[in-house]
Amino acid sequence: MKEFLDENFLLRTKTAQRLYHDYAKDMPVIDYHCHLPTQQIADDVQFGNLAQPWLSGDHYKWRAMRTNGVPEDYCTGSRSDWEKFQKWAETVPFTLRNPLYHWTHLELQRYFNVHEVLNADTARRIYDECSQKLQTPAYSVRNLLRKMNVKLVCTTDDPIDSLEFHLKLKDDGFEIPILPAFRPDNAMDASDPQKMLGYIKKLEKVTNIAISSFDDFLYALQNRHDFFASVGCSVSDHGLEEICADDFTGSEVDAIFNKIHSGKMLNADEQRKFRSAMLIHFAEWDWEKGWVQQFHLGALRNNKSRMMQTLGKDSGWDSIGDFSQARPLAKFLDKLDSNNRLAKTIIYNLNPADNELVATMIGNFNDGTVAGKIQWGAAWWFLDQRDGMVKQLNALSNMSLLSRFVGMLTDSRSFLSFPRHEYFRRILCDLFGDEIENGEMPADPDWVGKIIKDICYHNAVNYFNWQQKLQPLTMKESVK
C-alpha cells in the first residue's frame, strides 16, 4: 500500500514516476486564465490567517460545507474566521473522493509543509501553524506566486476596469507579469435594459466618449480594447451559456441598440441578435491584434434566486447546463474563418457530454497557420478533477493532437490553488507512463518527456507569444 499523498501520488507506474519527476515537476507555471484579485498582488497583501485565502470567495468549499449540513452563517455569513475554518475542517473528512480532499492536502503540503490530514482534531493546530506562517513576509501573495514557480498570470477584467493595479504592478517592476484579460460579458448581456444603461454610463465615464448610438458604443469598447492592449493584454474571454451566431444587419443592430438606449426591454430574438453582433465585433478586434479568444461555454448560472438576492453571483449556485452547442459554435467560427478573421481560439465546455463535440469541432478550423490554433481548453470547474481531466485528455488524444495542447490553468480566485497544475501534470504523466509500460507507446523518454514539457509550459508560451515577457528558464527547468 502506498502512503497517502506521497511524492508519487497519482503516479501508478515507475515510468509515470520518472516522467513526472524528470520532466514535469520543475516546469514553471503559466496561469493563462484565473480570477485572482489584482489589487491584492499590487498591495502584496499578507493574510492574517488560513481562513482568509482558503474560505473567503471559495464557492467550491462552500458547496461542500452546505452539502455536509453546515449552516450558511459558517460559509458566507458573520461567523469568525476560526469558526468558519473549524466547520471546513470538520467537513474535510466527508469530502473523500471529491477533488477538494486532494487539493486541500496538496495545498497544506506545498505551501505550508504540513503533512497531517485535516479534520476536527487537527484543525486548531493546522490553523495556528499555517496562520503564523501566513503572517510572515515569506507568505505575502507575491511570494506565494514565487513559491509556486508561477511565471505569468492572466486575470479576468471587465472592459470598464481601470486596470490601475496592473499598471501599478508594471511600475513596481514585479518580475511576474500579471496581465489583464478582456472579458466583456456585461457589454453583451442586454437582458436587463436598466443594467445595460448603467453599464453604458460607466463606459462613457471611463472613456470620455458620449454614447448615443451603436457606433458610439462600439467605438468606446474598442477604445478599451486598445487600452487593455497597451497594458499588455493579449487574451479575451467570454462566459456564455452557448455561442450566439444569429445573422444580423447593421441597421437591425442599430435599432436594437436604440431600444436599449431608451430603456426598453428587448425580446429574446433581439437579445440574441445583439449578443451575436457583439461577439463578432470582439472576435474581429481580437484577430486584428493577434490576441487569443477564449469561450467558457455551458454553465447554467445563478439557479437559486433566494441566495442570489442576498449573496450575488459566484457564490455556489451554478451547475452544468444542457445547451445545444454544435451548430452555433460551427456557424460562429465559420463566419470568422470565411472572412479570414478567425483569431486563435480556446473553447472550454462545462458539460462533459460536449467533450467529443468540441474535440472534433476544433479540427474544422485548424488551418495550418499555427500549431493547435483552435484549442479545446482544459477540463474546467466541475470537470476539474481526475475523471474529468482523463476524459478530456483521452478525447483530445483520440480526436485531435494532445501534443499541441496548451495545458492547465487554475481558473481560481485563490492564491493557494496553484497545486492544481501539479495535480494535472501527475495525471498527464500517469497516462503516458501507463501506455509506455503496456507497450502502446515507444519507451522513448526524451520524446515523451519533451511532449510533457510542452504541454506543461512551452506550448502555452509559444501559443500566446509570451517568449519576450518571461524570464529565461533555470538549469533545473530546462535540462532534459
Ligand SMILES: [Zn+2]
Ligand atoms: Zn474563469
